[in-house]
Amino acid sequence: MDAINDRVKNYLSHVGDELKYYDGWTISTGSATVAGRGVVATRDYNVGDVIFVDVPLIVSPRALGTDGTGSPVCPVCYSVVTMQIGCPGGCQWPVCGRQCADHPEHRDECRYVRQLCPKTKSDGHVWSVGMYNAITAVRGLSIRDGNYKYFLDVLQKKLTDKLTFEVEELKRNISMELDEEDEKIMVTTCKIMDANCFETIVNRSNKSISLKGLYPVASFMNHCCVPNTMHNFNEKQQMIVKASLPIYKGQEITTSYTFSIWPTSLRQNHLLMSKQFICTCRRCCDAEEFGTELASLNCIVKNCEGRILPINPLDKMSIWQCKVCKKLVSSAEMKCFYKHVETLMKNINLFCPKSFEAILKSFNIHKDSPFVVDLRLKFIWKSKNHSLNLEQLLYKEKLCMEMLDLIQKLRLGQCRLLGLISLELLKVIIEKAYRFRWKWNTKTLNVFEEQISKLKEIYSSILDEDANLDNNNIQ
Numbered sequence: 001m002d003a004i005n006d007r008v009k010n011y012l013s014h015v016g017d018e019l020k021y022y023d024g025w026t027i028s029t030g031s032a033t034v035a036g037r038g039v040v041a042t043r044d045y046n047v048g049d050v051i052f053v054d055v056p057l058i059v060s061p062r063a064l065g066t067d068g069t070g071s072p073v074c075p076v077c078y079s080v081v082t083m084q085i086g087c088p089g090g091c092q093w094p095v096c097g098r099q100c101a102d103h104p105e106h107r108d109e110c111r112y113v114r115q116l117c118p119k120t121k122s123d124g125h126v127w128s129v130g131m132y133n134a135i136t137a138v139r140g141l142s143i144r145d146g147n148y149k150y151f152l153d154v155l156q157k158k159l160t161d162k163l164t165f166e167v168e169e170l171k172r173n174i175s176m177e178l179d180e181e182d183e184k185i186m187v188t189t190c191k192i193m194d195a196n197c198f199e200t201i202v203n204r205s206n207k208s209i210s211l212k213g214l215y216p217v218a219s220f221m222n223h224c225c226v227p228n229t230m231h232n233f234n235e236k237q238q239m240i241v242k243a244s245l246p247i248y249k250g251q252e253i254t255t256s257y258t259f260s261i262w263p264t265s266l267r268q269n270h271l272l273m274s275k276q277f278i279c280t281c282r283r284c285c286d287a288e289e290f291g292t293e294l295a296s297l298n299c300i301v302k303n304c305e306g307r308i309l310p311i312n313p314l315d316k317m318s319i320w321q322c323k324v325c326k327k328l329v330s331s332a333e334m335k336c337f338y339k340h341v342e343t344l345m346k347n348i349n350l351f352c353p354k355s356f357e358a359i360l361k362s363f364n365i366h367k368d369s370p371f372v373v374d375l376r377l378k379f380i381w382k383s384k385n386h387s388l389n390l391e392q393l394l395y396k397e398k399l400c401m402e403m404l405d406l407i408q409k410l411r412l413g414q415c416r417l418l419g420l421i422s423l424e425l426l427k428v429i430i431e432k433a434y435r436f437r438w439k440w441n442t443k444t445l446n447v448f449e450e451q452i453s454k455l456k457e458i459y460s461s462i463l464d465e466d467a468n469l470d471n472n473n474i475q
């Protein structure tokens with residue numbers, strides 16, 4: 001493990017600019033309590049302390065559907081692609097202009113792709129979806145050189161015998177044969193990306209663009225559904241990892257690979273499909289998820305006020321039981337209920353609080369049920385405060401408070417979601433104060449100011465380094 005630590009820290013000290021953050025943790029097998037190798041603290045950290053600043057080995061756009069569905073971005077500056085025209089350099093990627101085509105980081109990959117002779121379409125100048133989907137594979141070649149090659153050997157790879165989509169897309173869309181060694185490296189890096197990559201967000205023209213990033217230290221961080229870290233990305237797509245809970249010397253430093261606000265069944269499913277493992281953390285083992293009963297649905301027995309929860313939350317086939325009337329429900333029936341709630345939630349009018357609440361009530365669905373939390377979040381993210389009527393604005397305030405309460409009950413500490421919801425609540429309160437400005441007296445204004453400064457403190461301590469945050473409309 002010493003060799004891994006030396007290589008990782010050597011890499012960071014060459015490419016990173018935050019050397020002071022490379023003490024205080026170690027990549028280790030022995031003390032990783034979660035799985036395989038992990039990152040372990042060698043000193044105590046307080047909430048909010050930066051633990052490390054990780055520098056990506058590869059960043060690439062997300063693949064599109066083979067029919068072109070998705071949001072293509074320029075692979076150099078990551079701004080949204082609006083034209084059909086491909087790279088003037090001839091790689092058939094949707095590079096947005098001469099400046100990006102000539103960018104030093106693009107020149108070599110463009111030359112490499114060009115010599116593979118991309119199959120041109122009849123008009124010769126459009127970019128191609130197949131070649132776009134091969135970007136990750138081609139970028140994989142950039143870590144075969146010198147110091148970086150080591151990571152190809154040591155990073156975990158997704159275990160699969162299936163063909164690698166990105167490499168197959170490349171082979172289908174070029175006229176030349178791929179060099180055997182290049183192909184091997186591309187397949188390996190794509191498998192490494194699948195096992196280890198993080199979502200990296202960049203903001204372009206007020207749009208959040210989701211990219212994939214491979215980070216050497218974060219690649220060794222194991223998952224926990226109550227992680228003790230959170231992370232932001234700066235403008236160089238470096239990952240700033242901070243303690244979201246107190247971390248003690250010797251404790252494993254963990255992250256979340258899924259959505260911490262989802263109930264266990266959905267998190268487990270997501271982890272199994274995307275990372276092929278079953279999490280057994282203390283939250284996953286607790287059917288009530290620290291008293292939040294996030295996975296539960298209200299009991300189907302008439303007049304029973306209980307909730308149905310799985311008897312063994314780690315077993316997909318577990319029987320569920322009502323806590324009050326003890327009615328047993330099979331996993332197949334529960335899947336049907338879940339589907340039913342999902343369909344209902346899809347057809348709900350988010351922006352009409354009364355009908356939203358009425359549907360929850362008439363179908364006996366509680367507010368933290370699966371999919372309802374997603375909808376509440378959608379309302380919070382999508383609604384523009386100035387265009388909400390008063391009823392909607394107050395509803396948004398209530399939803400924000402409920403989410404803050406849920407985050408606290410789930411023991412997620414100073415997590416990113418806490419920062420984002422605090423920021424939204426702050427904006428709602430500012431809007432509310434503005435609308436009622438003629439009514440306030442000194443006392444009520446003081447209450448507002450206190451609320452505002454508390455929320456500002458929370459969100460800024462969590463999100464300060466985030467380069468992509470939209471906090472423009474805060475005075």
Ligand SMILES: C[S@@+](CC[C@H](N)C(=O)[O-])C[C@H]1O[C@@H](n2cnc3c(N)ncnc32)[C@H](O)[C@@H]1O
Nearest residue numbers: 034035036037156196219220221222223275277
């Ligand atoms: C990003 S890697 C983490 C580092 C990895 N433990 C290693 O030795 O390289 C992700 C992989 O670690 C394992 N892993 C991470 N968290 C886990 C957990 N909570 N339970 C079981 N396996 C986990 C899974 O195999 C997963 O695909």
